[in-house]
Amino acid sequence: MLAVDFDPANLLAQQLGAETQPAHGIATTDDWTRTALANSEGVRVVPFGILDPSALLHFEQQLVTHANWLRSRLDEAALADDTVVLVDTPRLPSPLAWHAAATADHVLTVLVAEPVAYAALDRLPTPGAARAHYVVNAFEPQRTVQQDVLLLLRERLGVGLVRSVVHRDAAVAEALARNRALLDDAPYSQAAEDLQYLCSWLLRTIDEAHP
Amino acid sequence: MNSVLRRCADALGIEPGAGWRTWLRALFLLPPTQARPLPAWLQAVLTPPLHWLAQALGVQMPWTLRNWVRALLLKQAPLPAADGLAARIYLLRVLMVVAKAGATLLRTLLLPLWWFERWLDRQDFRRADAVLTAAAERLRKMPRPVGITVAVITAVLLALCATTPLAPHEQLALFLLMWISALVIRRLPGNAATLILVCFSLAASSRYIWWRLTSTLDLEPGLEWFFGMGLIAAECYTWLILVLGYIQNAWPLGRKPAPLPADPRLWPTVDVFIPTYNEPLHVVRPTVLAALNMDWPADKLRVYILDDGRREAMREFAQACGARYMTRPDNAHAKAGNLNHALGKTDGELVAIFDCDHMPVRSFLQATVGWFLQDPKLAMVQTPHHFFSPDPFERNLGTFRRVPNEGSLFYGLVQDGNDLWNATFFCGSCAVLRRAPLMEIGGIAVETVTEDAHTALKLHRRGWNTAYLKLTQAAGLATESLSGHIGQRIRWARGMAQIFRLDNPLFGRGLSLLQRLCYANAMLHFFHGLPRLVFLTAPLAYLYAELHVINAAATTIAVYVLPHLFQAGIANSRMQGRYRHSFWAEAYETVLAWYIAWPTTLALINPRAGTFNVTAKGGLVERDYFDWRIALPYTLLATANLIGLALGIVRLFWWNTDEPGTVLMNLAWAVYNLIMLGAALGVAAETRQVRTAHRxxxxxxxxxxxxxxxxxxxxxxxxxxxxxxxxxxxxxxxxxxxxxxxxxxxxxxxxxxxxxxxxxxxxxxxxxxxxxxxxxxxxxxxxxxxxxxxxxxxxxxTPDDRPLASLIEVLRFGAGAYTRLLRNGAGVLIDLLPPLRFLFRPTTV
Known part of the structure; x- marks a missing residue:
């Protein structure tokens, strides 16, 4: 398992336990495999690296012209055959997100059950070869609006929408503030349980698609 | 061989050709003429413990057996040297050693049987069962004459079995053979083994009743004849109920829900009726909301609250939640009238009826309606009544969810058995009916207080079918108080007796033979009050007045009655084990016996007398108390049996030493009665309810x-x-x-x-x-x-039935109840005699 931060915000390493923002990562250096960090749980994460705005613009243009940029980068690393690479992207319509989606075997789109998100559904990509999945995050069942949007999403997306949702839970923010993994900080929070479900769902889906 | 025998005979001091009895006796006892001293070593070994035991037990003259028995059974003042407590402990130890030795001997003797059972356990009988089920299915599809011929041949064979005369020892051999076979067959799975056990029981019970009718009724005119006839009538009734019960429950149908068409537009419209009279709104609310929640096209589901109480709050609630509210100008015919009024004002194709405290689950209609579309002649589908709170019996005995309650036999087995014969009854709630046949018979029947069963009977007479779905699709609260619970049973019993008089299912047109039998059993079952009272008092005739109500030797009675009781017990435990535990049902019936004996008799004489009571629900028993009003008849019966027991012991040792068998039999009977009465008294001791809401x-x-x-x-x-x-x-x-x-x-x-x-x-x-x-x-x-x-x-x-464990538990509850009775009796006495109160007050120092 390898987590790749493909978001210029460069926050994934910190969410996974790094104390400072790593300066170098997949976007800043060709020798990106050396920038990988591992946390106490053994999770390996490759940061994005810090790019100034003009460099970022250049990077994005490079992605547009080289459609295989991410794939060739990953090929360089000579990963084991059964490695699952999780790529975290900025929100759509960022070109980084488009690029990663075009490269991936599976695309998991994170939605919120708000009317705005529903309206934006039409603009979501239908990635070519990749399988599209959707999951609702920060769900608040107390709010009728969210319940209704969830029903609409279910109707619209069908089996593409993961059956269970990830609930809004203050424990997520609290764990981040303490720089601890959610599963250690609040193992019995609803969000932790939802994420665990999502994890096993994801692994099962990948297993079924690539036996 | 002969020389060995002779030498042994010489040693024992008997003739070599003597019978085995003499041999056996000589092995243990010395003939008085040949009194010899015991061998020195035996004397040395035996004397000290015997001496010490005699001392401990207080046996005055240890050389007669009679004194030993008396010392063991009766409490005597211990000899001055013995310490009472120690004596008891020694006695216990000795008894334990004897019991263990006996058990080891028995185990050795039964070892081959045990091996055989182990071998049986290793066999797979499921295939045989499947073959049998298929054969039954084939037989069902054959033309009617075949089935009738098979039934007649079976009946003739059984009659032959029942009437062949046998000498007592032959009868004993038959009993042992059946009993041991039954113990083995019991272990086999499937309905075939059940049917074999039922046949055994039919043979044993019919033999008993035939023998009773032909050989034991030669009684002296007068009191003996009177009591003897009463007893035989009660026994005939029991036999009849047993046989009808076997027919009714032999093959539960086990119907599954039928699927609905995929297109909801083809689903019929349903009117849901929730009749209420005086139940508070908080009881009715959840039921109405649950009914509205049922999964059914909204335009085809109408929920009606039929309020005979005409309450404003109920109307407002109905309006707020989307149910329809209906009242009528009068309250004629109570619930049945209320439903009939609503039937006249609505037009749904189907009608679902729920008591106001039976909450349906959302799948209720989807599970039940399918059969109406499959069978156009189907008039009703009934589902079980389920209670998630303990009824008073379960609460007071502490058996909730451990021992099946009264209803579970009816809804678990009887209705499912009825379904095979197309004789499922309507039970007033948790059922769906087709409107057209209901209107054809003039709506819900109003002639009796059990309108539900009578309605089903009328539908069957018109050739409509009914179905039973053993799938709990609704639940409610059980009646709270004991008097309310008994009141409800009284109503059922009276209603059934009324139908028996006014519209007897055995006669009249339209019913098949087996429908008649099923209905007859359902109704006759409620007449159990009087026979049960007869059984509770029968041993007293002998114990009090030395009346011989059965003209036969006690041993002969035993070889006939024991097979009857054992085989019936084994067959019923096998057939009903999951829905009824041995002895508990007897305890329940004992409680009800007194209360339904009179109403059923009265309803038989004048079926039109009496009123309709509504059972109160949702209350709370706030403290422990002893319901004296309900317990009184049982206290009297228990006292009578207790006195009989005392008299019997006197008879055993002094008055009737010439017929110990008869005395012992009546004593055993009185003891059994006392156990059942004890459990009945246990029911009367109301236990406090802790929680207001049942979880x-x-x-x-x-x-x-x-x-x-x-x-x-x-x-x-x-x-x-x-x-x-x-x-x-x-x-x-x-x-x-x-x-x-x-x-x-x-x-x-x-x-x-x-x-x-x-x-x-x-x-x-x-x-x-x-x-x-x-x-x-x-x-x-x-x-x-x-x-x-x-x-x-x-x-x-709920665990399966284990007859012996059941008996022990009933016994335990009975014992507890007797102590409570005594304590409460003392309390009542204290209350009755205020002048004597000072006796119980602590004296001031």
Whole structure:
């Protein structure tokens, strides 16, 4: 398992336990495999690296012209055959997100059950070869609006929408503030349980698609 | 060989050609003429313990057996040298050694049987069972004459078995053969083994009743003749009920729900009737909301509250929740009249009827309506009545969910058995009826107080079919108080007796033979009061007045009656084991016997007398108390049997030493009566109810939303109308007095209900719901009582019948009840005799 931060915000390493923002990562250096960090749980994460705005613009243009940029980068690393690479992207319509989606075997789109998100559904990509999945995050069942949007999403997306949702839970923010993994900080929070479900769902889906 | 025999005979001092009895006796006892001293070593070994035992037990003259027996059975003043407590402990030890030796001997003797059973356990009988089931199915499809011929041949063979005369020892051999075979057959799975056991029981019981009728009724005219006839009448009744019961329950149909067409436009319209009279709104509310929650096209489902109480609050509630409200100008014919009035004002194709405290689950209509579309002649589908609170019997005996209650036999087995013969009854609630046939017979029957059974009878007479679906699709609260519970049973008994008189199912047109038998059994069953009272008093005739009500030697009676009781017990335990536990049902019937004996007799004489009572529900027994009004007849019967027991012991040793067998038989009978009466008294001791709301166990994931934005994953433990029990994964303190939310899933979406902490003990917390809006209340019902799986597997927790364990438990409860009776009796005496109170007050120092 390898987590790749493909978001210029460069926050994934910190969410996974790094104390400072790593300066170098997949976007800043060709020798990106050396920038990988591992946390106490053994999770390996490759940061994005810090790019100034003009460099970022250049990077994005490079992605547009080289459609295989991410794939060739990953090929360089000579990963084991059964490695699952999780790529975290900025929100759509960022070109980084488009690029990663075009490269991936599976695309998991994170939605919120708000009317705005529903309206934006039409603009979501239908990635070519990749399988599209959707999951609702920060769900608040107390709010009728969210319940209704969830029903609409279910109707619209069908089996593409993961059956269970990830609930809004203050424990997520609290764990981040303490720089601890959610599963250690609040193992019995609803969000932790939802994420665990999502994890096993994801692994099962990948297993079924690539036996 | 001969020389060995002779030498042995010489040694024992008997003739070599003597019978085995003499041999046996000589092995243990010395003939008086040949009194020889014991061998020195034996004397040395035996004398000290015997001497010491005699001392301990207080046997005055240890050389006669009689003194030993007397010392063991009767309490005597111990000899001055003996210490009472120590004596008892020694006695216990000795008894234990003897019992152990006996058990070892028995085990050795039964070893071959045990091996045989082990061998049986290794066999797979499922195939044989499948073959038999297929054969039964083939027989059912054959033309009628074949089935009739088979039935006639079986009946003739059984009659032959029953009437062949046998000498007592032959009868004993037959009994032993049947008993041992039955013990083995009992272990085989499937209905075939059950049917064999039923045949055994039929043969044994019919032999007994035939023998009683032909050889034991030669009684002296007068009192003996009178009591003897009473007893034989009661026994004939029991035999009849036994036989009818076997016919009724031989082959439960086990019907499954029929699927509905995929297109909901083809589904029929359904009117749901919820009649109420004086039940409070908080009882009716959940039922109406659950009915509205049922999965059915909204334009085809109409829920009516039929309010005979004409209450404004009920009308407002109906309006608010979307149910329809209906009243009528008069209250004629109570519930039946109420339903008939509504039938006249509505037009749905089907009618579902729920008592106002029976909450249906959401799948109720989807599960039941399918059969109406499959069978155009189907007039009614009945589902079980299920109670999630203990009825007074279960509460007072502490048997809730451990021992099946009265209803579980009826809804678990009897109705399913009836279904095979197309004789399922309507039970007044949790049922769907087709409107057209109902109108054809003039609506719900009003002639009797059990309108439901009578309605089904009328439908059957018109050639309509009924069906039973053993799938709990609704649940409610059981009657709270004992008097209410008994009142309800009295009503059923009286109603059934009324139908028996006014519209006897044995006669009249339209019914098949087996429908007649099923109905007859259902009605005759309620006449058990008088026969049971006869059995409870029968041994007293001998014990009090030395009347011989059965003209036969006690041993002969034993070889006939024991097979009858044993085989019936084994067959019933096998057939009904999951729905009725041996001896408990007897205890239940004993409680009811006194109370239904009179109403049924009265209804037989004048079927039109009497009124309709509404059973009160939702109350609370607030403290322990002893219901003297209900217990009184049983106290008297128990006292009578106790006196009989005392008299019997006197008879055994002094007055009737010439017929110890007869005395012992009557003593045993009186003891059995005392056990049953003890359990009946136990029922009368009302136990305090602790919780106001009955909790239903439920284990599903839930989410607890805290005010600070955290959400905790947890599981539900149980629920009630007003609250919810949760189990957290770890001990997290939850702030009190804060508004929380609890999220429950109804299968399609999550609903969050406002609640507050009522109690927290470690990981377990109790929540009390904040006032809910009507919509929230409705979704709460959908998440709890209305879940399609709410009552699934409820009865799986009840263990199977183990007759001996049942007997011991009944005995234990009986003993407890007697002590309570004594304590309460003392209390009552104290209350009755205030002048004597000073005796019980502590004296001031």
């Amino acid at each position: 239903v166990p439920l284990r599903i994931p839930a989410t607890l939303y805290l005010p600070d934005g955290r959400a905790l994953a947890c599981r539900t433990e149980d629920y009630a109308i007003k609250g919810l029990g949760l189990a957290l994964a770890e001990n997290i303190p939850i702030p009190r007095d804060q508004d929380l939310g609890v999220g429950l899933n109804d299968g399609t979406r999550e609903h969050v209900f406002p609640a507050r902490i009522a109690a927290q003990r470690g990981r377990r917390i109790g929540l009390r719901f904040a006032p809910l809006t009507l919509d929230q209340e409705r979704t709460l019902i959908a998440c709890t009582f209305g879940r399609a799986d709410a009552w699934l597997g409820w009865n799986d927790a």
